[in-house]
Amino acid sequence: xxxxxxxxxxxxxxxxxxxxxxxxxxxxxxxxxxxxxxxxxxxxxxxxxxxxxxxxxxxxxxxxxxxxxxxxxxxxxxxxxxxxxxxxxxxxxxxxxxxxxxxxxxxx
Numbered sequence: 001x002x003x004x005x006x007x008x009x010x011x012x013x014x015x016x017x018x019x020x021x022x023x024x025x026x027x028x029x030x031x032x033x034x035x036x037x038x039x040x041x042x043x044x045x046x047x048x049x050x051x052x053x054x055x056x057x058x059x060x061x062x063x064x065x066x067x068x069x070x071x072x073x074x075x076x077x078x079x080x081x082x083x084x085x086x087x088x089x090x091x092x093x094x095x096x097x098x099x100x101x102x103x104x105x106x107x108x
Contacts, residue, residue, distance in 0.1 A: 012047040015040075056091055 060078070063071045069090065072078030 012043070012051055015043040015047065059090060 060071050061074045063073060066072040066076055066078045068079070068081060070078040070080040071090070
């Protein structure tokens with residue numbers, strides 16, 4: 001994994017751990033615990049798509065020359081000759097059949 005990916009993942013994990021530690025240290029008051037949970041939730045909502053995009057980028061650029069599957073080294077173009085079917089798994093994402101539920105405490 002490239003250094004930028006490692007540092008992005010490390011920063012994301014650090015924010016989550018810091019939020020959880022703050023929740024445990026200040027759990028004496030319900031208000032501070034709720035604030036720590038809200039911070040952790042916001043960090044997850046903000047950071048998760050960034051991590052998914054970086055993993056997808058790393059997967060597509062981890063080749064030595066352009067391929068027919070669309071992968072290519074950084075600063076080169078790859079070409080997919082046909083529209084991907086249901087078995088295409090190169091893009092890292094949530095499953096399309098995931099039942100999305102609103103996050104508790106947010107308005108939808």
